[in-house]
Amino acid sequence: MRRELMTGNAAAAWGARLARADYLPAFPITPQTEIIETVAQWIDAGEMNCRMVMMESEHSMITAAGAAAATGVRVFTATSSQGLLYGMEMLYTVAGWRAPFVMANVSRGLAAPITLEPDHNDILAARDSGFLQIHCATCQEVLDASLIAYRVAEDARVRLPVIVNLDGFYLSFTREPVDIPSQDEVDAFVPPFDAGPTRFRAGKPMSQAVAVLGGTPYSYFRYETHLAARAALEVYAEATDAFERQFGRRYGALDAYRCDDADIIFVMMGSFATKAKDAVNKLRAIGERVGLLRPILLRPFPDTAIRQLLAGKKAVAVIDQNISMGMGGVLHGEVSAALNGSKDAPPVLASFVGGLGGRDISAEEFFEIAAETRRAAENGETPPPRLLFTESELREIRKLQAIAHVEHGSDEAEGNRNGEGEERHA
Amino acid sequence: MYRIRFHGRGGQGMKTASRILGEAFFLEGFEVQDAQRYGAERRGAPIFAYVRAAKEAIHERGVIARPGLIVVADDTLVAIAAAGVMQGLNEDCVVLIDSAESAAAWAERLNLPGPVIILPAHDTREAGEAAFVGVECAAAAACLAGVISQAYLEEAIRRELAPMGDEVVAQNLGIAADAYAKMEPYAGIVRADGTLSARAYKPPDWVDLPLEGVSLAGPAIYGGVNSELTNTGLWRTMRPVIDLERCNKCSWVCVSSCPDSAIQARADGTPEIDLDHCKGCMLCVAQCPPHAIGAVPETEALAREKAGEPVCAAN
Numbered sequence: 001m002r003r004e005l006m007t008g009n010a011a012a013a014w015g016a017r018l019a020r021a022d023y024l025p026a027f028p029i030t031p032q033t034e035i036i037e038t039v040a041q042w043i044d045a046g047e048m049n050c051r052m053v054m055m056e057s058e059h060s061m062i063t064a065a066g067a068a069a070a071t072g073v074r075v076f077t078a079t080s081s082q083g084l085l086y087g088m089e090m091l092y093t094v095a096g097w098r099a100p101f102v103m104a105n106v107s108r109g110l111a112a113p114i115t116l117e118p119d120h121n122d123i124l125a126a127r128d129s130g131f132l133q134i135h136c137a138t139c140q141e142v143l144d145a146s147l148i149a150y151r152v153a154e155d156a157r158v159r160l161p162v163i164v165n166l167d168g169f170y171l172s173f174t175r176e177p178v179d180i181p182s183q184d185e186v187d188a189f190v191p192p193f194d195a196g197p198t199r200f201r202a203g204k205p206m207s208q209a210v211a212v213l214g215g216t217p218y219s220y221f222r223y224e225t226h227l228a229a230r231a232a233l234e235v236y237a238e239a240t241d242a243f244e245r246q247f248g249r250r251y252g253a254l255d256a257y258r259c260d261d262a263d264i265i266f267v268m269m270g271s272f273a274t275k276a277k278d279a280v281n282k283l284r285a286i287g288e289r290v291g292l293l294r295p296i297l298l299r300p301f302p303d304t305a306i307r308q309l310l311a312g313k314k315a316v317a318v319i320d321q322n323i324s325m326g327m328g329g330v331l332h333g334e335v336s337a338a339l340n341g342s343k344d345a346p347p348v349l350a351s352f353v354g355g356l357g358g359r360d361i362s363a364e365e366f367f368e369i370a371a372e373t374r375r376a377a378e379n380g381e382t383p384p385p386r387l388l389f390t391e392s393e394l395r396e397i398r399k400l401q402a403i404a405h406v407e408h409g410s411d412e413a414e415g416n417r418n419g420e421g422e423e424r425h426a
Numbered sequence: 427m428y429r430i431r432f433h434g435r436g437g438q439g440m441k442t443a444s445r446i447l448g449e450a451f452f453l454e455g456f457e458v459q460d461a462q463r464y465g466a467e468r469r470g471a472p473i474f475a476y477v478r479a480a481k482e483a484i485h486e487r488g489v490i491a492r493p494g495l496i497v498v499a500d501d502t503l504v505a506i507a508a509a510g511v512m513q514g515l516n517e518d519c520v521v522l523i524d525s526a527e528s529a530a531a532w533a534e535r536l537n538l539p540g541p542v543i544i545l546p547a548h549d550t551r552e553a554g555e556a557a558f559v560g561v562e563c564a565a566a567a568a569c570l571a572g573v574i575s576q577a578y579l580e581e582a583i584r585r586e587l588a589p590m591g592d593e594v595v596a597q598n599l600g601i602a603a604d605a606y607a608k609m610e611p612y613a614g615i616v617r618a619d620g621t622l623s624a625r626a627y628k629p630p631d632w633v634d635l636p637l638e639g640v641s642l643a644g645p646a647i648y649g650g651v652n653s654e655l656t657n658t659g660l661w662r663t664m665r666p667v668i669d670l671e672r673c674n675k676c677s678w679v680c681v682s683s684c685p686d687s688a689i690q691a692r693a694d695g696t697p698e699i700d701l702d703h704c705k706g707c708m709l710c711v712a713q714c715p716p717h718a719i720g721a722v723p724e725t726e727a728l729a730r731e732k733a734g735e736p737v738c739a740a741n
Contacts, residue, residue, distance in 0.1 A: 005445075005448060005449060005452055005458060005460070030467075112645065113645045116464075169461070169463065169488075170461075170487050170488055173461050173462060173463075173464075174459055174460070174461035174487070175445065175448060175458070175459065175460045175461065176458070176459050176484075177452065177457060177458065271487055272487065272488075274485040274486075274487050275485065275486065275487050275488070277485045278485035278486055279624070281485070282621075282622065282623065282624040283624045285623075285624065286623065286624050286625045288624065358488075360488050360489060360491070362491060362630065363622050363624075363627070364622075364627045364628060364629065364630050365630050367624045367627050367629075368629050368630055368632070370624075371629075386632065387635060388630070388632065389632065389633060389635060390630050390631045390632055390633060391631040391632075391633045392631060393633075394633050394635070401642070403649065404646070404647040404648060404649050405647070405648040405649030405650075406641070406642055406646070406647075406648055407642075
């Protein structure tokens, strides 16, 4: 084992290399490209024995990944944002094939308007596809999750593809110290993929992914896929226990940080959660009993563990780095569903939306979220959802609108600017 | 925690500078985070990179809001708001700027509250050595931080630049040693500090966004075309030059090949290149049937113009 500075993208590539991926169908997209560039260099230098094929789109790439996994080889691939959405049809399809492979998604906000920086609307668009989802907060987690993902994906109780999610820029282009485990240790943790009987071989014809007509067989296969995803909770727990025994690092389905004696809890996913962790430490330093609950597994959703961890807390602030148009923060809805019917559920479950398209969340904003949530706990009233957006930012928007001559667009715009203004966003 | 931000232009080596400094801190036993932020992915566009280093685990992430040191590799960036050079300036923040002008001038112009240091290699830097500004910035920052030995700085340079070959490493080591030595009078001036208290903080000025009609809130530009006002010709490194004696006035070919509509034809078919908007892609050079358009390095073209000589391509 050695410790080196590396980007999240390099950590994902190391995951593929150490897991001895046999096949990597690829298509480049910012901010993911460094992953496939890194693997390509290793293959070129003879350091990695893998067949890499540049496809003509993500749709083909995901099809190829699923088809290759169905032959019983180990497959890795990677995409981001618009690319993930371009392949969306095949995400559902290959998950339905029960083809296990690992795909890194480097989160990036979706168009329109277009951006390069991260939020989670891309990965959440794949929420219901049948892919399992592991959300990383550090570069180390990206490498480790890639290995854990193969154990879970290939387990006969699960046999589903897994997305390892890392945030663009904040992880993809950020170097941090990462422990690179030795190949021997990884070989012991991720043995060669044994596909059992579901495995294509030339000269041994079989059909996979058969078509069905009618709701009865369809319901059966769809629900079995759901049950397999639910079974992944236990398989993930076994895999992470084994990972801890082998490598000494502990990953739960949830990262519960200073939650035990906390009365206020931040709930947040991804790399921005380390900012929340920093804020928790600073709030603890002045005696505020605040903790952070970070779902690492989003699919399957660790609802029981969330219910148990949040039981008896005074108030919860869910900070969503995504937005479901017409509904609000996705994680807020998921946590709310997990708490439904629980008699010691926290009386206040506040919703904050922030970090869209990589918009920063400052330490002061975390302090204020904690303060607002504490006030809500005291008067027993959940505040309306809040977008993290400041007067200064609105001034910047007004400046851009002035440059774009938006105020001259139509009379309606003038009317809106002068009149309405009471409805609240988010 | 040390928080250091590098500002430069694409091609100046700011990413490499942040990686050299990050690696040097790492070798000194610090926890490190280094990253770069791309915007427009082209040479010459403003970019920045940053390094955090601390003895404990780093949970902060993303753009540094309160830097202890801002390094500016190109002083023309200061006036570009989008480059964000001035972001988070405070009285404890040191500004290191590569400039032909004095520290006092910059302090006065920008009303800078903290110390300003000029990267001194500027005056003596010989033609052709501008490519090394990245390593100069890294070495100067390492010295200003005061906790990085020259030996580890050099080891970091070797590690980061190894793929570029021994000769490049050796050149960079020499330039780094020079920059590090020149910063000795200020060694340790950068403070590892800035921990914010959750007790007395300035609350964010959150606003409740109003619902606005689509003509206001849709991402549309109603203003007239203003791209003509932007001198994209400044991006050019090669200039297309038409030899009118060879030109057969088939101007439809070059005019329609220009992706920037920077070639227009006169009534008699003679093409004219709008040098304010030609980015120097050289497509017209490739397309010209009689090979009448040549390529001249922009620096050479400017020098000839300055000397009052005609600009023409070599045959």
